[in-house]
Amino acid sequence: MRSGTAEFVESAEKVVGPNHVLTATEQTEPYAVDWTRRWEGHTPAVVRPGDVAEVAELVRLARRHQVALVPQGGKTGLVGGSVPLAGEVVLSLTRLTGIEPVDRLAGQVTVGAGVTLGALQAAAAEAGWAFGVDLAARDSATVGGMIATNAGGLHVVRHGAMRAQVVGVEAVLGTGAVVRRLRGLVKDNTGYDLAQLLCGSEGTLGIVTRARLRLVAPPGPLVVALLGLPSMTAAVAFAATLRTTLPGVRALEAMTGDSMRRTAAHLGVALPTTPTASAYLLVEADPASDDPTLTVADSLTRAAGEGALGDAVENAAVATAAGERAKLWRFREAQPEAAAALGVVHKMDVTLPTSELAGFCDDVAVAIADRWPEAATFLYGHVGDGNVHVNVVGGPEGEDVDDLVLEQVVDRGGSISAEHGIGTAKKRWLPRDRSPAEIESMRAVKQALDPDGILNPNVLFPPFCL
Numbered sequence: 001m002r003s004g005t006a007e008f009v010e011s012a013e014k015v016v017g018p019n020h021v022l023t024a025t026e027q028t029e030p031y032a033v034d035w036t037r038r039w040e041g042h043t044p045a046v047v048r049p050g051d052v053a054e055v056a057e058l059v060r061l062a063r064r065h066q067v068a069l070v071p072q073g074g075k076t077g078l079v080g081g082s083v084p085l086a087g088e089v090v091l092s093l094t095r096l097t098g099i100e101p102v103d104r105l106a107g108q109v110t111v112g113a114g115v116t117l118g119a120l121q122a123a124a125a126e127a128g129w130a131f132g133v134d135l136a137a138r139d140s141a142t143v144g145g146m147i148a149t150n151a152g153g154l155h156v157v158r159h160g161a162m163r164a165q166v167v168g169v170e171a172v173l174g175t176g177a178v179v180r181r182l183r184g185l186v187k188d189n190t191g192y193d194l195a196q197l198l199c200g201s202e203g204t205l206g207i208v209t210r211a212r213l214r215l216v217a218p219p220g221p222l223v224v225a226l227l228g229l230p231s232m233t234a235a236v237a238f239a240a241t242l243r244t245t246l247p248g249v250r251a252l253e254a255m256t257g258d259s260m261r262r263t264a265a266h267l268g269v270a271l272p273t274t275p276t277a278s279a280y281l282l283v284e285a286d287p288a289s290d291d292p293t294l295t296v297a298d299s300l301t302r303a304a305g306e307g308a309l310g311d312a313v314e315n316a317a318v319a320t321a322a323g324e325r326a327k328l329w330r331f332r333e334a335q336p337e338a339a340a341a342l343g344v345v346h347k348m349d350v351t352l353p354t355s356e357l358a359g360f361c362d363d364v365a366v367a368i369a370d371r372w373p374e375a376a377t378f379l380y381g382h383v384g385d386g387n388v389h390v391n392v393v394g395g396p397e398g399e400d401v402d403d404l405v406l407e408q409v410v411d412r413g414g415s416i417s418a419e420h421g422i423g424t425a426k427k428r429w430l431p432r433d434r435s436p437a438e439i440e441s442m443r444a445v446k447q448a449l450d451p452d453g454i455l456n457p458n459v460l461f462p463p464f465c466l
């Protein structure tokens, strides 16, 4: 352990208590690898503060001893942002699990950064409200990590991403200063919005300790439909039409036929609709009608018109009972685990202009298969947001596949990160997506809020850029 680190660790024990500073390898190892298993680092220590005052003191100590910190929540991030790849100290925020009573008048709640999405959803439901963001890692992903990555998920088409739910935050900046704005004022135009600046900052500017979050009305009776379609072009077009014809759309998720069949095989169940489709579309809505199934069936039929999609609509699997809906959702939510079951996955999360989405999916799948015939490619995502996850497993070892995919994204005017962030995985690519002026401005913000560069210094910015 370097001498600055040793002094930091010794002082940190006085701040959080020796039980919350882990240094033995068998204790620290689980904090040095993430859900993907693609990112595995090493750390001299894991420090687990219990409140904001402790976090602030730890940041001041880190500045004094020039120790780099990696803020960490549930380790479900998919771009290596919470892993100590360069031997940084891990600052785990998972003890910050306080949930204050729901403010039923405002429809808001203040929670600790370490609260999991699942616990937040349960607290909101108990008070008659719901939370607007949902994603499959709900049992582990934390509010702090979701703010730091500006997580998106399944209901962005209805409620927006994480930043749309954040009304205010409490955070410790890289300077050690505590900023706190938790009054829950929806309208609050008093200068720069620091809470929004922290959304998507990936732990590089400040450590989120608490957040004031907007809640939404719970959905009405839900209906889920899974349709097999002749092409990804049809899935994109159909999803667009449903946004205007189906009342209460909450989710529009597309998967290629190959991804669906591999996932069905992984789950060991048969597809509930036509098994040979080229693309599948999962639709969730709460159409607020006496007979939601009828409304959805009617909307699907109207959206399909009298053309080539008629069969697909007739064959659609439609469910309203919770258990049956969950079975249909499994085919979408199990896609990441089906890929992970085949090995370590290259995960790329990108957005395309809607007009480019289907062409990208078709071309990228062919390009990968041509170059790495042994690889399995899973393509699935939030088609309502133009967002597709490209998962490649069992083929290339290095970063060639990332280059192939991201090159196509940039060429088509897309974004190299839709909702997972840049992390360490994509920082080499940042200058292809962001202009020099944008990166210079981002660096200026980093310099102002983290002058010693102690917060997640190895994510987001490539070392050679600017």
Ligand SMILES: Cc1cc2nc3c(=O)[nH]c(=O)nc-3n(C[C@H](O)[C@H](O)[C@H](O)COP(=O)(O)OP(=O)(O)OC[C@H]3O[C@@H](n4cnc5c(N)ncnc54)[C@H](O)[C@@H]3O)c2cc1C
Residues within 6 Å of the ligand: 035, 070, 071, 072, 073, 074, 075, 076, 077, 078, 081, 082, 093, 113, 134, 135, 136, 137, 140, 141, 142, 143, 144, 145, 146, 147, 148, 149, 150, 151, 152, 153, 154, 202, 203, 204, 206, 207, 208, 209, 336, 337, 419, 420, 456, 459
């Ligand atoms: C099965 C599965 C499905 C997923 N589905 C989606 C999806 O649909 N949409 C989506 O957007 N993401 C998805 N993800 C990715 C992941 O769940 C999100 O990125 C989530 O926001 C990460 O939260 P976390 O607590 O695990 O953060 P971590 O992985 O621990 O950290 C992520 C980043 O946030 C920083 N960070 C963590 N806590 C703090 C804090 N308190 N203050 C400051 N910085 C912090 C870390 O340094 C790191 O840069 C999925 C992941 C899995 C495994």
